[in-house]
Amino acid sequence: MSLHMNSLAINISQLRQQIRAKRRQLPATQRDLANENIGQHVKILLQHSKPASIGVYLPFDGEPDLRPLLEWLRQQQINLALPIIDPIEIGLMQFYVWPAKTDLHTNRFGIEEPQNTTVLCGKIDLVLAPLVAFSNDGTRVGMGSGYYDRWLATQSPRPLLVGIAYELQRVENLPRKQWDIPMDMLITEKGQFSFSE
8 A cells, every 4th residue: 555655646746746847848929828817717717717816826846827816816906915824834835915016025935925924914805826746637736735615725715726737737637635725727828728627
Protein backbone atom coordinates (compact mmCIF):
# COMPACT_ATOMS: atom_id res chain seq x y z
CA MET A 1 0.00 0.00 0.00
CA SER A 2 2.73 2.48 0.99
CA LEU A 3 4.68 1.54 -2.16
CA HIS A 4 1.63 2.43 -4.27
CA MET A 5 1.23 5.75 -2.44
CA ASN A 6 4.93 6.56 -2.89
CA SER A 7 4.70 5.74 -6.57
CA LEU A 8 1.57 7.91 -6.85
CA ALA A 9 3.32 10.81 -5.08
CA ILE A 10 6.30 10.49 -7.42
CA ASN A 11 4.00 10.44 -10.45
CA ILE A 12 2.21 13.61 -9.30
CA SER A 13 5.56 15.26 -8.65
CA GLN A 14 6.73 14.33 -12.16
CA LEU A 15 3.41 15.47 -13.62
CA ARG A 16 3.81 18.86 -11.94
CA GLN A 17 7.29 19.27 -13.40
CA GLN A 18 6.20 18.22 -16.90
CA ILE A 19 3.13 20.48 -17.04
CA ARG A 20 4.92 23.47 -15.53
CA ALA A 21 7.63 23.08 -18.17
CA LYS A 22 5.05 22.83 -21.00
CA ARG A 23 3.25 25.89 -19.64
CA ARG A 24 6.46 27.95 -19.50
CA GLN A 25 7.32 26.91 -23.07
CA LEU A 26 4.02 28.11 -24.54
CA PRO A 27 4.92 30.49 -27.44
CA ALA A 28 4.25 34.16 -26.65
CA THR A 29 1.67 34.70 -29.43
CA GLN A 30 -0.25 31.56 -28.44
CA ARG A 31 -0.05 32.56 -24.75
CA ASP A 32 -1.32 36.10 -25.43
CA LEU A 33 -4.29 34.80 -27.42
CA ALA A 34 -5.11 32.18 -24.77
CA ASN A 35 -4.91 34.82 -22.00
CA GLU A 36 -7.25 37.09 -23.96
CA ASN A 37 -9.75 34.25 -24.49
CA ILE A 38 -9.62 33.27 -20.81
CA GLY A 39 -10.29 36.90 -19.85
CA GLN A 40 -13.32 37.04 -22.13
CA HIS A 41 -14.76 33.82 -20.65
CA VAL A 42 -14.26 35.19 -17.11
CA LYS A 43 -16.14 38.38 -18.09
CA ILE A 44 -19.07 36.30 -19.39
CA LEU A 45 -19.17 34.34 -16.12
CA LEU A 46 -19.07 37.49 -13.99
CA GLN A 47 -21.86 39.17 -15.95
CA HIS A 48 -24.10 36.32 -14.77
CA SER A 49 -22.82 35.79 -11.22
CA LYS A 50 -22.17 39.48 -10.33
CA PRO A 51 -19.85 38.95 -7.33
CA ALA A 52 -19.10 41.90 -5.03
CA SER A 53 -15.63 40.62 -4.14
CA ILE A 54 -13.20 38.31 -5.93
CA GLY A 55 -10.02 36.59 -4.81
CA VAL A 56 -7.51 36.87 -7.66
CA TYR A 57 -3.85 36.01 -8.24
CA LEU A 58 -0.82 37.47 -10.00
CA PRO A 59 0.83 35.19 -12.59
CA PHE A 60 3.81 33.06 -11.61
CA ASP A 61 5.74 30.33 -13.44
CA GLY A 62 3.82 30.66 -16.73
CA GLU A 63 0.31 30.78 -15.21
CA PRO A 64 -2.40 32.52 -17.28
CA ASP A 65 -1.97 36.28 -16.95
CA LEU A 66 -5.21 37.98 -15.89
CA ARG A 67 -3.75 41.45 -15.23
CA PRO A 68 -5.67 43.17 -18.08
CA LEU A 69 -8.87 41.58 -16.73
CA LEU A 70 -8.10 42.84 -13.21
CA GLU A 71 -8.23 46.45 -14.40
CA TRP A 72 -11.63 45.75 -15.95
CA LEU A 73 -12.83 44.20 -12.66
CA ARG A 74 -11.87 47.39 -10.80
CA GLN A 75 -13.85 49.43 -13.33
CA GLN A 76 -16.89 47.27 -12.50
CA GLN A 77 -16.52 48.31 -8.83
CA ILE A 78 -15.65 44.75 -7.81
CA ASN A 79 -13.50 44.50 -4.68
CA LEU A 80 -10.30 42.52 -5.32
CA ALA A 81 -8.30 40.49 -2.82
CA LEU A 82 -4.85 38.93 -3.24
CA PRO A 83 -3.44 35.98 -1.31
CA ILE A 84 -0.51 36.49 1.03
CA ILE A 85 1.42 33.47 2.28
CA ASP A 86 2.19 33.70 5.98
CA PRO A 87 5.96 34.21 6.36
CA ILE A 88 6.03 32.38 9.70
CA GLU A 89 3.22 29.83 9.92
CA ILE A 90 3.78 27.06 7.37
CA GLY A 91 0.85 26.30 5.07
CA LEU A 92 -1.15 29.39 5.99
CA MET A 93 -2.46 31.78 3.35
CA GLN A 94 -4.99 34.61 3.71
CA PHE A 95 -6.66 36.91 1.22
CA TYR A 96 -6.07 40.61 1.84
CA VAL A 97 -7.92 43.60 0.42
CA TRP A 98 -6.02 44.81 -2.66
CA PRO A 99 -6.69 48.49 -3.40
CA ALA A 100 -5.51 49.99 -6.69
CA LYS A 101 -1.93 51.29 -6.69
CA THR A 102 -0.82 49.07 -3.81
CA ASP A 103 2.93 48.42 -3.87
CA LEU A 104 3.91 44.81 -4.49
CA HIS A 105 6.87 42.79 -3.30
CA THR A 106 8.07 39.27 -4.13
CA ASN A 107 7.67 36.59 -1.46
CA ARG A 108 10.08 33.74 -0.77
CA PHE A 109 8.54 31.65 -3.57
CA GLY A 110 8.96 34.42 -6.18
CA ILE A 111 5.24 35.31 -6.19
CA GLU A 112 4.14 38.96 -6.07
CA GLU A 113 2.10 39.99 -3.03
CA PRO A 114 0.68 43.31 -1.79
CA GLN A 115 3.06 45.16 0.51
CA ASN A 116 2.04 46.90 3.75
CA THR A 117 -1.49 45.50 3.53
CA THR A 118 -3.12 44.67 6.84
CA VAL A 119 -6.83 44.42 5.99
CA LEU A 120 -8.08 40.85 5.65
CA CYS A 121 -10.83 40.44 3.09
CA GLY A 122 -13.88 39.53 5.16
CA LYS A 123 -16.09 37.87 2.56
CA ILE A 124 -15.08 36.66 -0.87
CA ASP A 125 -17.81 35.58 -3.28
CA LEU A 126 -15.63 33.96 -5.91
CA VAL A 127 -11.99 32.89 -6.21
CA LEU A 128 -10.06 32.73 -9.48
CA ALA A 129 -7.41 30.15 -8.63
CA PRO A 130 -4.33 29.13 -10.61
CA LEU A 131 -3.43 25.45 -10.81
CA VAL A 132 -0.87 23.10 -12.31
CA ALA A 133 -3.15 20.33 -13.63
CA PHE A 134 -6.85 19.51 -13.76
CA SER A 135 -9.07 16.61 -14.74
CA ASN A 136 -12.58 16.48 -16.16
CA ASP A 137 -14.17 15.74 -12.76
CA GLY A 138 -13.03 19.07 -11.29
CA THR A 139 -9.97 17.80 -9.45
CA ARG A 140 -7.16 20.35 -9.40
CA VAL A 141 -3.50 19.85 -8.62
CA GLY A 142 -1.71 22.93 -7.35
CA MET A 143 1.93 23.51 -6.50
CA GLY A 144 1.72 20.92 -3.73
CA SER A 145 1.50 22.94 -0.52
CA GLY A 146 -2.31 22.93 -0.18
CA TYR A 147 -2.64 26.66 0.53
CA TYR A 148 -5.93 27.08 -1.30
CA ASP A 149 -7.48 23.92 0.17
CA ARG A 150 -6.57 24.98 3.72
CA TRP A 151 -7.93 28.49 3.22
CA LEU A 152 -11.14 27.30 1.56
CA ALA A 153 -11.77 24.84 4.40
CA THR A 154 -12.02 27.80 6.80
CA GLN A 155 -14.60 29.71 4.74
CA SER A 156 -18.32 29.53 5.48
CA PRO A 157 -20.08 29.97 3.19
CA ARG A 158 -17.38 28.82 0.83
CA PRO A 159 -16.73 31.07 -2.18
CA LEU A 160 -17.23 29.72 -5.68
CA LEU A 161 -13.89 28.17 -6.73
CA VAL A 162 -13.08 28.83 -10.38
CA GLY A 163 -9.86 27.29 -11.68
CA ILE A 164 -7.91 29.19 -14.34
CA ALA A 165 -5.70 27.18 -16.70
CA TYR A 166 -4.60 26.49 -20.25
CA GLU A 167 -5.93 23.44 -22.07
CA LEU A 168 -2.42 21.93 -22.09
CA GLN A 169 -2.86 21.44 -18.32
CA ARG A 170 -5.77 19.00 -18.76
CA VAL A 171 -5.04 15.44 -17.55
CA GLU A 172 -7.32 12.42 -18.00
CA ASN A 173 -7.31 11.23 -14.37
CA LEU A 174 -6.02 12.77 -11.16
CA PRO A 175 -6.16 11.30 -7.66
CA ARG A 176 -8.21 13.30 -5.15
CA LYS A 177 -7.21 13.28 -1.50
CA GLN A 178 -9.75 13.55 1.29
CA TRP A 179 -8.88 17.19 2.00
CA ASP A 180 -8.78 18.30 -1.66
CA ILE A 181 -11.55 20.76 -2.45
CA PRO A 182 -12.73 20.28 -6.05
CA MET A 183 -13.36 23.21 -8.35
CA ASP A 184 -16.90 24.42 -8.95
CA MET A 185 -15.90 25.66 -12.40
CA LEU A 186 -12.92 25.86 -14.70
CA ILE A 187 -12.05 28.41 -17.35
CA THR A 188 -9.52 27.79 -20.12
CA GLU A 189 -9.01 29.42 -23.49
CA LYS A 190 -11.60 26.94 -24.85
CA GLY A 191 -14.40 28.07 -22.55
CA GLN A 192 -16.12 27.61 -19.23
CA PHE A 193 -16.71 24.19 -17.65
CA SER A 194 -18.92 23.55 -14.63
CA PHE A 195 -18.48 20.73 -12.10
CA SER A 196 -21.24 21.73 -9.66
CA GLU A 197 -23.88 19.08 -9.11
